Amino acid sequence: MATSRGPYAKGVAKREEILRAALEVIARHGYRKTSTRELAAAVGLSEAGLLHYFGTKEQLFEAVLRARDEADRSRFVDVPDSIGLLAAAVRHNGSVPGLVELYSTFSAEAGDPEHKSHDYFVDRYAAIRSSLADAARARQAAGTFSPSADPETVATALIALSDGLQIQSQYDLPADPADLFDNVLDLLRDS
Amino acid sequence: MATSRGPYAKGVAKREEILRAALEVIARHGYRKTSTRELAAAVGLSEAGLLHYFGTKEQLFEAVLRARDEADRSRFVDVPDSIGLLAAAVRHNGSVPGLVELYSTFSAEAGDPEHKSHDYFVDRYAAIRSSLADAARARQAAGTFSPSADPETVATALIALSDGLQIQSQYDLPADPADLFDNVLDLLRDS
DNA sequence: GTCTATACCAAGATAGAC
DNA sequence: GTCTATCTTGGTATAGAC
Numbered sequence: 001m002a003t004s005r006g007p008y009a010k011g012v013a014k015r016e017e018i019l020r021a022a023l024e025v026i027a028r029h030g031y032r033k034t035s036t037r038e039l040a041a042a043v044g045l046s047e048a049g050l051l052h053y054f055g056t057k058e059q060l061f062e063a064v065l066r067a068r069d070e071a072d073r074s075r076f077v078d079v080p081d082s083i084g085l086l087a088a089a090v091r092h093n094g095s096v097p098g099l100v101e102l103y104s105t106f107s108a109e110a111g112d113p114e115h116k117s118h119d120y121f122v123d124r125y126a127a128i129r130s131s132l133a134d135a136a137r138a139r140q141a142a143g144t145f146s147p148s149a150d151p152e153t154v155a156t157a158l159i160a161l162s163d164g165l166q167i168q169s170q171y172d173l174p175a176d177p178a179d180l181f182d183n184v185l186d187l188l189r190d191s
Numbered sequence: 192m193a194t195s196r197g198p199y200a201k202g203v204a205k206r207e208e209i210l211r212a213a214l215e216v217i218a219r220h221g222y223r224k225t226s227t228r229e230l231a232a233a234v235g236l237s238e239a240g241l242l243h244y245f246g247t248k249e250q251l252f253e254a255v256l257r258a259r260d261e262a263d264r265s266r267f268v269d270v271p272d273s274i275g276l277l278a279a280a281v282r283h284n285g286s287v288p289g290l291v292e293l294y295s296t297f298s299a300e301a302g303d304p305e306h307k308s309h310d311y312f313v314d315r316y317a318a319i320r321s322s323l324a325d326a327a328r329a330r331q332a333a334g335t336f337s338p339s340a341d342p343e344t345v346a347t348a349l350i351a352l353s354d355g356l357q358i359q360s361q362y363d364l365p366a367d368p369a370d371l372f373d374n375v376l377d378l379l380r381d382s
Numbered sequence: 383g384t385c386t387a388t389a390c391c392a393a394g395a396t397a398g399a400c
Numbered sequence: 401g402t403c404t405a406t407c408t409t410g411g412t413a414t415a416g417a418c
Contacts, residue, residue, distance in 0.1 A: 030303050035398060051400070104299035111292050111361030112221050122362045129365075146378065152365065153374050160355025165347075167354050170302025171313045174320075174343065183344050187379070190339065196387050199415050205389085226405065238406080240390045248406065 015053050018043050019067050022060060027098030031061070031105050061106055062117040068099055069124070081135040082128070083158065087185065090162050091178035093169075100166045107163065129155045146188050154188065206244055209234050210258050213251065218289030222252070222296050252297055253308040259290060260315075272326040273319070274349065278376065281353050282369035284360075291357045298354065320346045337379050345379065 007015070021042045026034050036057050040050040054060035076088045093100050110117040132155035139145030161184060165177040198206070212233045217225050227248050231241040245251035267279045284291050301308040323346035330336035352375060356368040 032300055032303065036400080037398070047400075057399070101299075101302050104302060105296070107358055108292075108295035108299045108361075109223060111295060111358065112223065118362075125359060125362050148381065149378055150374065153371055156356075156359065156364065156366065156371055157352060157375050160352050160359055161348060162351075162355065163358050164351025164353065164355035167298055167302065168316060168347065168351055170299075171309075171316050173347065175347065180344055180347055183341065184348050187337065187340055194387085196415095196417075199388060201415070202389065227407085228405080236389095237391050239392080239408085242407065243388085243390065246407095 011053070014043075015063075018045075018050065018053060018060070019064055022064050023067075023099070026064070026102050027096065030098065031102040036060075056116060058116045061102065062120050065103060065106065066120075068103075081138065082131040083135040083139070083185070086128075086132065086158060086162055087178070087181055090165065090181045093166060094176065094178055097170075101170065104163070104166050104170070125159065128159055132158055144189060146190070149188060202244070205234070205236075209236075209241065209244060209251070210255055213255050214258070214290070217255065217293050218287060221289060222293040227251075247307060249307045252293065253311050256294060256297065257311075259294075272329060273322040274326040274330070274376070277319075277323065277349060277353055278369070278372055281356065281372045284357060285367065285369055288361075292361065295354070295357050295361070316350065319350055323349055335380060337381070340379060 018039075022034075022039055025039060025042050029038070036047050036050060039060070040047045043050065050060075051057075054063060072085075072089050072092065075092070076085050079085045079088050106117065107121055109115060110121050112118065129152070133151040136145060136149070136151040136154045140147055140149075140151070161181060165181060169177045209230070213225075213230055216230060216233055220229070227238050227241055230251070231238045234241070241251075242248075245254060263276075263280050263283065266283070267276050270276045270279050297308065298312055300306060301312050303309065320343070324342040327336060327340065327342040327345045331338055331340075331342070352372060356372060360368045
């Protein structure tokens with residue numbers, strides 16, 4: 001048996017270059033219209049060469065979304081709790097429509113239990129839900145959040161609100177989704 | 192000039208048969224995995240014959256969603272206002288996972304302004320938003336809804352909540368999405 | 383019964399995943 | 401390169417208005 005040696009430094013760098021390029025191409029052409037062919041051309045690789053790094057098109061897009069989560073976390077390190085983090089992310093989404101389209105489409109498609117990225121979203125939703133519920137409990141203890149609201153319910157609803165606003169923002173929304181999200185949070189503080 | 196004669200009785204019947212069959216096949220196999228070939232076979236047509244009626248696969252799926260909206264409206268005629276209608280639809284969605292997958296995926300994909308069904312969703316969202324805002328105003332006037340909530344904001348947020356719950360329901364949700372939706376409505380009544 | 387738009391099919395062009 | 405998917409082209413057969 002060959003023992004796994006892990007990626008070489010060159011491979012790591014190429015991976016990052018591919019992720020950056022994928023982000024850029026997706027932002028311009030959208031998710032559905034971005035082919036592996038086009039992506040390969042953008043980084044100077046053959047299609048086979050590109051897929052060597054990520055296995056399938058889907059795993060590549062999953063990697064792009066993981067990279068975005070990571071980037072958001074480090075962009076908003078100073079935000080006090082995960083409810084605030086979600087609000088900041090919703091606001092930031094307004095400036096990256098290509099990523100919003102990727103996230104919306106991909107999270108809907110991966111709803112199929114046989115989709116390669118299904119488990120990624122199961123884990124991601126569970127983690128966010130748990131951390132939002134913690135934040136809701138902390139805010140309730142501090143007296144800055146509706147005491148009658150069930151934390152788990154609030155957590156699930158806030159995620160749904162964020163996801164749903166990302167979809168609606170692709171159509172003609174009369175207001176800024178981020179302002180809307182903040183307004184709903186205000187309602188929950190006062191009820 | 193060729194004057195349009197409209198569809199023959201046979202064509203009208205076949206159209207309905209196709210929509211019914213599409214609903215069933217999509218409910219079983221999901222949206223992404225349903226091919227025009229499979230759909231054509233299910234109604235005893237060639238692919239070209241199938242596409243003769245709807246032009247493209249996308250227009251066929253749009254027709255399926257229009258038929259669903261129509262079916263929901265007649266299923267819930269006795270529901271007093273459109274907020275109640277949305278709540279009833281969310282509850283009903285729990286029994287038709289294939290349609291939920293179709294709706295989630297398709298509404299995300301059609302976010303692309305060049306998608307053939309983009310305008311359908313623009314109109315649909317605008318209509319639902321307007322009717323939900325009317326319902327919120329009526330409930331506020333009747334004293335059964337938070338007076339501090341802006342009706343337009345509530346309308347957009349309720350749609351987002353419904354859409355987002357449809358996505359999350361495809362993963363491991365700890366609670367029933369319909370109960371969750373009702374709980375959020377309760378919070379809005381008391382605030 | 384004539385006429386032509388509608389209903390439908392066979393084959394293939396095109397394009398993307400892998 | 402191979403396989404699979406959508407959609408077009410170019411046709412024939414039939415419904416149904418007149």
